[in-house]
Amino acid sequence: MTDQFEPRLIGFLCRWCSYNGADLAGTSRLKYPANMVPIKTNCSGRVDPTHILKAFKEGADGVLIAGCHPGDCHYINGNYRTAGRYPLMEKLLEQMGLEHGRVRLEWVSAAEGEKFQRVVTEFTEEIRALGPLGWGTQFHDEAAEGDAAEAAREAVPA
C-alpha cells in the first residue's frame, strides 16, 4: 500500500440524496477506499465548474459529483442542470489536457449505500490507473510549460 499511488479525490455530495446514501453506506458498515473527502452542498446543481477546477488545482486527481436520480431532485430539477453542465465541462477540461474519466457524475439515492460504496471503490481504482494529475505542482511551478498549464493558470481562481 505504501508504494502504490494513492489518488486524492474530492466528492461533491448533494445533501438530500447522495450525502444520505453515503451515510447509509456508513451505517451499513460497508468498507471502501479512504481516498475521497466528501463536500456537501444542498444540491448537485450548486457545483460550479470553478469548484472542480479548484479541486484539481489544489492537488486532486479526480472529482466525483453525486446527485439525486433524475426525477428525484429535492429541488425538482437542480440535477438536470448538473447533467447539462457535465458534458460541457468535460469538453472544457479536455482542452486543458485533462484525461477523460477524471471527473465522474453519478446518481446515488439516499437508499443506495451499496451503490455509493461501489462508485467510490471503482472511481478510486480508475484514477489510480490514470495516475496522478499533478496540477497542484504544475501551478506552483511557474516555469511549467505547455498549453494545458497556461490555460489552466488563466482559468482557475487564485
Added chain:
Amino acid sequence: MSGEEEAKMPEDKIAVYFCHCGSNIAGKVDVDKVVAWAAEQPNVTVAREYKYMCSDPGQDLIKDDIQKLGVNRVVVAACSPTMHEPTFRKAASDAGLNPYLLQMANVREHCSWVTEDRDEATEKAMRILNAQIHRLPFNEALDPIEVPVNPAVMVVGGGIAGIEAALKLSATGKKVYLVEKKPSIGGHMAMFDKTFPTLDCAACILTPKMSAAGKDPNIEMLAYSEVEEVEGYVGNFKVKVRKKARFVNTDTCTGCGACIEACVVRKVPSEFDQGLGKRSAVYIPFPQAVPLRATIDAANCLTLKGKKCKQPCVTACGPGAIDFEQQDEVLDLEVGAIIMATGFELWEPDQDPRYGYGKLDNVISSLEFERISNASGPTGGHIVCKNGEAPKSVAILHCIGSRDQNHQEFCSRVCCMYSLKFSHLIKEHLPDTEVYELYIDMRCYGKGYEEFYRRLMDEGVHMVRGRAAEVTDLAMSPEEEGRLIVKTEDTLLGIVRRIPADMVILSSGLSPAKDAKEVSQTFGFGCSGNGFFLERHPKLEPVSTVTDGIFIAGCCQYPKDIPDTVAQAGAAAACALALVDNPTVKVEPTVSYIDPEKCCGCHICVSVCPHTAIQFNEEKKVAEVITAACKGCGVCVAACGSNVPQQAGYLDNQIFAEIEGAMAL
C-alpha cells in the same frame, strides 16, 4: 469568474471537538493524534476530545468554551450532521453563538465506519476535519427565517392508516383533508373477513372508525379524489386535488341503492370482490361504504359511452341525484403538513407461472379468498370452488413472490399470519376438509401470534415445511385425476410430496403501489430500494421523510399488520401536530442573494430557478431573489456567468476553503 478573497473575520477563535462516539469513532481513528494535530492548526484556540459530544456534558464543553474562552467558531468532528447538527447548533445558540458558525465534520458515517485500516481512517478524519477548519473563517452569522404555518393537514389515503391519522388530528381540533382515490374509504382492511390473531371481524372494527371519520366536523372527506400537484414547503403546501365526477350529486344522493337495482349493465367485474363478483355500472363498492353515495363508472355506463339507454337509474332515483353532465372539480388546497397513507398492492401471483394462477381453476390469491370467506362477498361467505362445491382439501402456499431473489427479496411480515387465519376459517366452515400450510418459516412474532399458531396445530392443520415448487393439474395416478396437485419438498420428512388439493391459496406478499414512485416524485420525497416510501431514519424517524412536513404511515412505508399500522398512523399524526400546532416554523436561511450592483441582467438565473423564486426587476434591469420562495438549492449561483448570486451558508469562498483544507494534508 473567480470569487474574491473576502476579508477574514478578525481573530477567528475556532474550537475543535473530537467525539469518540463510544468506540464507533475511537475504535478506528487515533483520536489523540488528531486532537494534538488540530490544536496546532491556524485559528484553532482549543482542541478537545470527549466520549459522547451529543450528551449534556459534551454540549456543556462547547457552551463553556464559547462563554469563557470567547470561542467564535466551532467544529464538532463526530457523526453525520443529519444526526446532530441541530443538537450542536442549539448548544451554540444557547451559549450566545450564532448557530451557523458551527460546522460538523462527519468522521463516523463517512470515515470510521467505512474504512478498514486505522492509519487510513485517521488520515481521512484529519482531512475531513481540516476541510471544516478552513471553511469556518468564511462562515457568516445567519438568522433562521420564520415562516407562518398553515394549521390544516392533508392525509392522502383513506385506509385504516389514513383514517386513524385523520381521527387523531381532528381530536386536537385541527382541520384535516382526507383524500382517497376510490369511491369509499376503508382500503384493504374493508375487504378482509376476519383479522388475526383475535379473529375480530374486520368490518366490525373498521366501520365505526370509517363512520366517525365520515361524520367528523373537522375532517373534510374527499373520496374519489386524487392529488395532481404539490407545491410549496413545510408549513405552506399548495395541493391541487381533483375530485373525480361520480355523475351523482353527493348532496342529494342518499345511498339507497335504487339506481343500482335498476341499472341495465349488471356484469361489470367488481374490483372490491377481486373480480369474483359482478356489479352494475352505477355502484356502491360495499354496503358499509363511507361516503355512502353511488358512483357511475364512465367506462361501463351506456349513457356516458354515448350509447342508447332508457336511463332507469334516473327514473328510480327519488331525489333525482343522477347528473350525467357532472364535471371533475379541481380544488386548490393549502395545508401545513401532509401524511402519506397510500397503502400497498398485493403481489400479483400470475408473475410466477409455476403456480398456475390465471390458468388453473381454483388457484386463488389471498385477497380472493378473503372475499370468498366474507359473508358479504360473492359466495355469501361459503368456501366453495368454482363449481360451487366445497373443497375437500385446501393447500395454502406461503412466500409466493417473497423471500425470492427472482421477485421480491423482502419478507412481507403478514402472510404467515393471514395464511394461518385462512386455515382456521376453513376448518371452522368445513371441519372435515384437510388443510395444508406449505411454509419456509412460520413468522409469528406479534402479540398472540405464536399462541394462534399452536391453536392451528391443535385444530389438525397439516404444517408442511417446504416452499411449494409448482401447482399442476397433470395427474400421475388415477387418484390425482381432476384435482390440483401441489408438488413440494417436505424438508422435515426429507421427501418430495405431491399433495392433492381442490383449492390452492397463494399467499403472496405486499408490494408498493404501482404508482408509488410517481407519487413520491409528485410530493417530493424518495423511495427505498424495494419501492416503498423512504423514511428519514429507519429507527429514529420511521414516519418522517427527508422533506420537512411530509410524513408516512402504514404499508406505504413497508408491509406491516394492522396493530403496527394504527400505531404508525398515530405517530405520524403526532409529528404533523408537532409542526402545525405552532404558528411559525423555522426554515434554513441558506438562501440566495443577488447583488444588484453586479448583476448584468442576462436572465439566466431567472430561467434556471426550479422554484421560480427569482424575478426580473424591469425598472432596475436586474434579477432579484424572492427570499420567501427560495429553497436554497444554489443552482442560480452555479449558473451565473458573472458569479453574482451567492448562497448564504454555501458561499463560493466557503466551498473553496473546504477544498483547500481537504487537499492540504
